[in-house]
Amino acid sequence: MVLVLRGELRLSAGKAAVQAAHAAVMLVTQAEEHHAPGLRAWFAQGQKKIAVVAPTLEDLTQLERKARAHGIPTVWVEDAGLTEVPPGTRTCLGLGPSAVGDIDPVTRHLPLL
Amino acid sequence: MVLVLRGELRLSAGKAAVQAAHAAVMLVTQAEEHHAPGLRAWFAQGQKKIAVVAPTLEDLTQLERKARAHGIPTVWVEDAGLTEVPPGTRTCLGLGPSAVGDIDPVTRHLPLL
Numbered sequence: 001m002v003l004v005l006r007g008e009l010r011l012s013a014g015k016a017a018v019q020a021a022h023a024a025v026m027l028v029t030q031a032e033e034h035h036a037p038g039l040r041a042w043f044a045q046g047q048k049k050i051a052v053v054a055p056t057l058e059d060l061t062q063l064e065r066k067a068r069a070h071g072i073p074t075v076w077v078e079d080a081g082l083t084e085v086p087p088g089t090r091t092c093l094g095l096g097p098s099a100v101g102d103i104d105p106v107t108r109h110l111p112l113l
Numbered sequence: 114m115v116l117v118l119r120g121e122l123r124l125s126a127g128k129a130a131v132q133a134a135h136a137a138v139m140l141v142t143q144a145e146e147h148h149a150p151g152l153r154a155w156f157a158q159g160q161k162k163i164a165v166v167a168p169t170l171e172d173l174t175q176l177e178r179k180a181r182a183h184g185i186p187t188v189w190v191e192d193a194g195l196t197e198v199p200p201g202t203r204t205c206l207g208l209g210p211s212a213v214g215d216i217d218p219v220t221r222h223l224p225l226l
Contacts, residue, residue, distance in 0.1 A: 003130065003131075003134060005130070012225075012226075013126040013129055013130075013226050014163075014164040014165070014225045014226030015164075016126055016130050017116065017118070017126075017129050017130040017132075017133035017134075017164040017226055018116075018133065018162045018163065018164050019130075020130035020131065020133060020134045021116060021130075021133045021134045021136070021137035021138075021162050021164070022137075022160065022162065023134070024134035024135075024137055024138050025134075025137050025138060025141050025160060028141065028142070029141070046193060047135065047138060049131045049134050049135065050127075050131065051126075051127040051128075051130040051134070052127070080159060112127045113125075113126050113127030113130055
């Protein structure tokens with residue numbers, strides 16, 4: 001599972017942590033419905049997660065397209081916008097759960113958060 | 114849902130985000146088994162999360178005790194320790210999902226991450 005924060009928003013550490021947590025929960029609940037075997041495999045391997053950064057919304061959108069083309073589940077986190085960003089702002093793209101070998105080629109160029 | 118990071122570990126933003134995401138997923142999967150009505154209510158209200166900090170493991174342990182006494186679900190995140198901390202280190206305490214009115218008295222004194 002890779003949690004990709006939108007760098008240009010310059011979120012605080014706490015806000016970024018919450019967006020990553022939203023994405024992880026959304027990916028798990030989505031996988032419970034649509035990708036149950038992949039989810040079980042991911043839990044069995046210690047539910048690995050990594051948080052990385054892509055600079056802009058355009059970068060995130062391209063990444064989402066590439067992930068979908070590779071059959072990797074995706075979710076968008078939109079913030080309620082009560083504090084640091086306007087309502088509906090896309091703050092984070094969640095990818096997975098998928099085998100590391102599937103997801104790594106799509107995200108390995110991104111720096112750690 | 115309140116995700117309490119252990120301040121003394123001085124985790125990087127990315128590492129803290131991953132610990133918070135671990136806690137959130139663990140709380141959701143725990144609630145699916147043991148607190149389904151509370152979980153549904155929490156999702157219906159926009160799956161609110163907040164990330165805060167408590168200084169030491171002792172502070173986290175006291176907080177866990179207080180949360181349990183208030184009937185709030187808890188989870189510990191232990192890190193696999195491949196990067197910033199030794200294996201098995203407790204990095205984060207997750208609390209909830211619970212009604213804001215139940216969880217707020219236990220955690221409102223803690224600063225945001």
